[in-house]
Amino acid sequence: MSFGQAALLAAPTSVAHANGAGPGFVQFADVEKSYDGRTFAVTRMNLTVARGEFLTLLGPSGSGKTTTLNMLAGFERPTHGTITLEGQPVDRLPPYQRNIGMVFQNYALFPHMTVEENVGFPLSVRQVSKADIAARVGRALDMVRLRQFGDRRPSQLSGGQQQRVALARALVFQPSLVLMDEPLGALDKKLREHMQLEIKQIHTMLGVTIVYVTHDQSEALTMSDRVAVFNQGGIAQLGSPDDLYNTPQSSFVASFIGENNTLEGVVDHVSGEQCRVRLNGGGEITALAVGVTQGSSCHVAIRPERLSLSPAPAGGNALSATVDGRIYLGDHLRLLARLANDQVLTVKVGPEATMANGEAVTVSCAPNDCRAFPADAGKAAPFQNRGK
Ligand SMILES: Nc1ncnc2c1ncn2[C@@H]1O[C@H](COP(=O)(O)OP(=O)(O)OP(=O)(O)O)[C@@H](O)[C@H]1O
Ligand SMILES: [Mg+2]
Known part of the structure; x- marks a missing residue:
């Protein structure tokens, strides 16, 4: 990883590293989601994410992590409550007009496009000029160390390389917020640990706000400023990795975090x-x-x-x-x-x-x-x- 190259990609000057204090960059106020009108996938959620923070949603399968992320992305509407991004309700804008980058578990790269075309896609839909696209795609690919693979198609790359393309594509348009849903779930342990470090370094360099979903507690503890431990659609405890490990507030958190x-x-x-x-x-x-x-x-x-x-x-x-x-x-x-x-x-x-x-x-x-x-x-x- 070249930090110099990462710094070239985007360096929003207003970003302050947060530790949970400060004004809410993302705010969930009394948010609930029911898909069927009878049961709740997310219950009474109040959550503030600070600008520049790396916040992880950690919890067992079915505890509401993806639902929470999808509501923030604008793919799902809350049944109750509001979600704001920089003070604006997120559901007022269609997803492509929100300044949010996304990375998912299965890469979701366009198979018929080259690596360069995949990474440039968010810029072309934003009507960025061709020359600008070429320069920014080049810098994004440098950041994930894939410049030499620009002409390949996704099927000609390894899983880790595809995931790095997805990461470059999520960052290339300098989003203020990046959402990642189990982005490393498909990778083997060694590659996953390597990518954890890369994502963490990119976060530090760009100062971008990241909301990250995983059900792997060691991944959450390694990467995050704060972790929200989910259980049955609600947040059981929100705190720094150290807080959660040393001062769990419930039997569930004590048994879910560490041994x-x-x-x-x-x-x-x-x-x-x-x-x-x-x-x-x-x-x-x-x-x-x-x-x-x-x-x-x-x-x-x-x-x-x-x-x-x-x-x-x-x-x-x-x-x-x-x-x-x-x-x-x-x-x-x-x-x-x-x-x-x-x-x-x-x-x-x-x-x-x-x-x-x-x-x-x-x-x-x-x-x-x-x-x-x-x-x-x-x-x-x-x-x-x-x-x-
Ligand atoms: N589109 C949907 N329609 C109906 N129910 C859904 C839908 N998506 C999720 N659910 C339900 O909502 C609850 C929360 O699901 P969600 O996908 O948010 O969990 P998760 O924490 O992301 O789990 P996992 O770790 O398995 O990805 C589950 O009970 C799930 O079955
Ligand atoms: Mg999920």
Whole structure:
């Protein structure tokens, strides 16, 4: 990637890198979408995207990510609420008049056109002069390192090359907003990771606002300024990758982002920020109380790297267990520790750990590394027709 070439393509001077603060560049206000009038694909969505931000919509299949993107692109109309782009409702303009670039999973290149013609297409529909088109297409192809493939047709390119053509085509007309729906979904792991870096570098260079859809959490955490975690048509939590990893607000987000052990139990009592939990099947644990109340069922989430096999410090949690498996991963070892209630915890330890299968161990962790959530939180309310 040549940053110099990327900078030549477009450099809107007003772009400020955002961290969620500042005026809303894109705004969803109480947006809902129902395709059938009975169930909601998107429910009561309020979302602000800042200018220059890389925001990712992350969530399981069917959680409403594409629907949200399609409403922003103007391909679908909300059944309720409004979406504005730079203060203007998006549905006032037909899609081709919105200054939005798009990249989708299946490239959607025109098969009968050459690479150059594909990339130049958004400029020719905007009536840019032929000389200008040639220059801008050249710069866009330089940016994705495909200048030498300009005469080929899409079928003569690899998947990664086709995706780069799609990227060049989405950026060539200097859109202020680029929407990407699982753009790397069809690529193998190595190429996907390479393209993640390329897209991120292009974002940094051009300062363009990107709304990106994926169901791959590591992709979301690597690339984004902020991530909106979708669940059942709503946003379960919106925050920086660090926020989502370290301070999940629900059992759903805790289990969707990164790896977590989940222990089920009942809240014995809440005291300040912490609560004492009686675990199902025996044992007790002190955890941070994240929205739980006394007597309620809860899920306690603990990351494998927050558990240790050293003795618990004063006030720490200690659970008796038996080693039930060892998985060697080079730089670390994952020990499976079976508790008295038969639940198995994954504990991340150094590769030098010597514990053998069947050995009795004490698994310990600090209360602040355990998060107790209501057992049913994180699941959106069941779909229902709210009427208008
Ligand atoms: N054109 C449509 N007509 C009717 N229902 C639809 C339509 N498009 C999507 N849906 C429904 O809306 C819900 C949300 O779908 P959407 O495509 O937005 O999910 P997604 O999060 O993008 O999922 P995936 O990760 O599988 O792409 C799903 O229940 C889906 O079946
Ligand atoms: Mg989708």
